[in-house]
Amino acid sequence: MAASASSAINLSIKPSHTSFSWKTHLSSTSALAVSPISGHRQYPRFVIYAVGDKPTVLVAEKLGEAGVNLLKEFADVDCSYNLTPEELCNKISLCDALIVRSGTKVSREVFESSGGRLKVVGRAGVGIDNVDLAAATEHGCLVVNAPTANTVAAAEHGIALLTAMARNVAQADASVKAGKWLRNKYVGVSLVGKTLAVMGFGKVGSEVARRAKGLGMHVIAHDPYAPADRARAIGVELVSFDKAIASADFISLHMPLTPATNKVLNDETFAKMKKGVRIVNVARGGVIDEDALVRALDAGIVAQAALDVFTVEPPKDSKLVQHENVTATPHLGASTMEAQEGVAIEIAEAVVGALKGELAATAVNAPMVPAEVLSELKPFVALAEKLGRLAVQLVAGGSGVKSVKVTYGSARGPDDLDTRLLRAMITKGLIEPISSSFVNLVNADFTAKQRGLRIAELRSLLNGSPESPLEFIQVQISSVESKFASALSDSGEIRVEGRVKDGIPHLTKVGSFEVDVSLEGSIILCRQVDQPGMIGKVGSILSEGNVNVSFMSVGRVAPRKHAVMAIGVDDQPSKEILKRIGEIPAVEEFVYLKI
Numbered sequence: 343m344a345a346s347a348s349s350a351i352n353l354s355i356k357p358s359h360t361s362f363s364w365k366t367h368l369s370s371t372s373a374l375a376v377s378p379i380s381g382h383r384q385y386p387r388f389v390i391y392a393v394g395d396k397p398t399v400l401v402a403e404k405l406g407e408a409g410v411n412l413l414k415e416f417a418d419v420d421c422s423y424n425l426t427p428e429e430l431c432n433k434i435s436l437c438d439a440l441i442v443r444s445g446t447k448v449s450r451e452v453f454e455s456s457g458g459r460l461k462v463v464g465r466a467g468v469g470i471d472n473v474d475l476a477a478a479t480e481h482g483c484l485v486v487n488a489p490t491a492n493t494v495a496a497a498e499h500g501i502a503l504l505t506a507m508a509r510n511v512a513q514a515d516a517s518v519k520a521g522k523w524l525r526n527k528y529v530g531v532s533l534v535g536k537t538l539a540v541m542g543f544g545k546v547g548s549e550v551a552r553r554a555k556g557l558g559m560h561v562i563a564h565d566p567y568a569p570a571d572r573a574r575a576i577g578v579e580l581v582s583f584d585k586a587i588a589s590a591d592f593i594s595l596h597m598p599l600t601p602a603t604n605k606v607l608n609d610e611t612f613a614k615m616k617k618g619v620r621i622v623n624v625a626r627g628g629v630i631d632e633d634a635l636v637r638a639l640d641a642g643i644v645a646q647a648a649l650d651v652f653t654v655e656p657p658k659d660s661k662l663v664q665h666e667n668v669t670a671t672p673h674l675g676a677s678t679m680e681a682q683e684g685v686a687i688e689i690a691e692a693v694v695g696a697l698k699g700e701l702a703a704t705a706v707n708a709p710m711v712p713a714e715v716l717s718e719l720k721p722f723v724a725l726a727e728k729l730g731r732l733a734v735q736l737v738a739g740g741s742g743v744k745s746v747k748v749t750y751g752s753a754r755g756p757d758d759l760d761t762r763l764l765r766a767m768i769t770k771g772l773i774e775p776i777s778s779s780f781v782n783l784v785n786a787d788f789t790a791k792q793r794g795l796r797i798a799e800l801r802s803l804l805n806g807s808p809e810s811p812l813e814f815i816q817v818q819i820s821s822v823e824s825k826f827a828s829a830l831s832d833s834g835e836i837r838v839e840g841r842v843k844d845g846i847p848h849l850t851k852v853g854s855f856e857v858d859v860s861l862e863g864s865i866i867l868c869r870q871v872d873q874p875g876m877i878g879k880v881g882s883i884l885s886e887g888n889v890n891v892s893f894m895s896v897g898r899v900a901p902r903k904h905a906v907m908a909i910g911v912d913d914q915p916s917k918e919i920l921k922r923i924g925e926i927p928a929v930e931e932f933v934y935l936k937i
């Protein structure tokens with residue numbers, strides 16, 4: 343029998359180092375642990391606790407003291423700044439979490455070098471363009487960021503650059519310090535009544551807009567994803583990209599660096615701008631084609647630029663930063679005392695939470711499931727994984743599982759039930775017993791795809807009360823042979839179905855047979871000719887082997903015909919005991935399944 347599942351391999355996030363001792367906090371039948379930090383989400387089996395040894399967190403860039411102290415309460419903290427990429431790769435295999443700011447490239451090599459130990463990357467700030475998210479996801483590593491604590495700091499820096507640029511503050515300051523007094527050279531431009539185009543109307547962009555309105559500017563914004571009511575509430579008109587850049591006297595950039603925004607300001611778009619436009623960038627250097635900006639400055643299309651961020655930091659292109667119409671700061675947007683303390687605490691809490699198995703609200707590469715939805719789904723999440731485990735153990739050795747159909751029976755409408763977590767747990771149940779992969783919410787879909795496993799989800803809309811999110815979950819594996827023929831449905835798929843009863847997952851259907859056995863411990867499924875005394879016979883063999891029976895149920899087609907007996911057992915029966923059950927003359931087939 344191929345069943346190799348045990349609670350020991352149920353860890354989704356598990357260390358690869360034998361010297362590092364962790365144990366599951368949950369038994370294989372527990373669902374969700376109680377979160378020590380309220381308001382955070384916890385996922386079953388993703389919860390791990392250190393015994394003796396603490397996890398190690400590498401802080402690779404300067405982090406506020408409050409955050410470091412918070413980390414130290416839970417982990418060994420290694421603050422090593424200015425590591426070369428090679429040094430980072432060498433160190434990472436000894437670390438469970440890594441915290442960075444914008445100055446560290448967390449490349450695919452970093453994840454590969456971690457040997458599976460790195461479980462969380464915390465970005466102490468907003469932009470995650472320096473983290474290879476695809477590689478993180480493929481390695482089952484959660485990425486969290488701290489998206490809110492530096493918003494105001496970045497917006498204030500944007501306004502500081504806007505006003506300083508308009509009044510030549512930096513250039514005038516340098517000339518005074520050089521002993522000059524050039525009152526005519528540094529005549530500026532006024533902001534009041536001018537049009538400011540905010541490109542990217544998110545957290546920072548909207549705060550910049552609010553402040554710019556306070557300065558008497560006419561503010562428009564371009565953001566293809568921003569809700570119009572948010573803009574309206576601040577008195578900002580959302581416009582197209584072309585309209586924004588063509589009508590602006592000032593342009594302030596606040597979008598993330600993505601393939602779509604890479605070099606979005608370039609020769610072509612500069613040519614569409616008003617002559618003499620002024621540009622502020624506190625977003626990411628990569629959203630501007632820097633060579634094109636130098637050309638636009640030289641041509642007078644762009645009168646001035648104030649830049650906090652550069653394609654390569656520190657910038658190599660001295661032509662741009664040395665340009666007399668450019669004001670430059672060394673990526674200082676988030677650098678206020680207040681923001682850095684806030685960011686440090688925000689990221690430390692998220693990383694500690696993630697190491698404890700909670701999925702922080704700021705996860706970047708995992709689906710977010712609101713806490714209230716999670717608490718409702720809790721018992722079904724356990725059921726989902728167990729059904730996946732049972733179904734795959736019913737597959738006869740050698741036949742590859744490629745196509746799985748999951749049916750959720752629910753009285754709720756399709757939009758009222760978020761099944762991502764259930765699908766991830768079914769995937770985990772299907773894959774882990776037959777592979778060395780570990781599957782969690784981060785990598786479930788990726789791992790399934792990589793193995794060529796297609797999971798189709800269907801809804802069966804039931805009448806009844808939508809109070810409970812689900813009535814049943816059915817898992818079917820098609821195009822495989824089963825080692826327990828009775829598990830095949832009429833249409834030839836392996837089929838198991840379960841329900842939650844009094845908060846406990848139950849197996850309620852195998853193939854076409856109705857059974858009822860709680861999914862705790864392990865299960866023996868046994869098809870026999872329905873006749874008196876069978877329960878007694880099997881029961882007494884098990885008791886002779888000192889195997890405690892927790893549950894027994896018989897499902898039959900019709901009296902005195904075939905029946906399937908499902909027996910829940912607390913202990914693993916020996917081979918000898920299983921053999922004796924198989925030798926009972928009325929037993930036609932049987933299988934032992936670990937849950």
Ligand SMILES: NC(=O)C1=CN([C@@H]2O[C@H](COP(=O)(O)OP(=O)(O)OC[C@H]3O[C@@H](n4cnc5c(N)ncnc54)[C@H](O)[C@@H]3O)[C@@H](O)[C@H]2O)C=CC1
Pocket residue numbers: 467468469470489492493496541542543544545546547564565566567568596597598599602603624625626650651673674675676677
């Ligand atoms: N210089 C610094 O130290 C700091 C820089 N930042 C950067 O500022 C930027 C904005 O940060 P937040 O406002 O916190 O992020 P956010 O996610 O709240 O806002 C970004 C906005 O950009 C929009 N957007 C996405 N693609 C767009 C496109 N093609 N065109 C126009 N808008 C688009 C999004 O819809 C979103 O509303 C990020 O790049 C971040 O990395 C943030 C903090 C400090």
Ligand SMILES: O=C(O)C(=O)COP(=O)(O)O
Pocket residue numbers: 443444445466467468469470492673674675676677
């Ligand atoms: O939060 C962001 O996106 C920033 O750019 C801030 O970067 P930093 O943490 O100061 O390196």
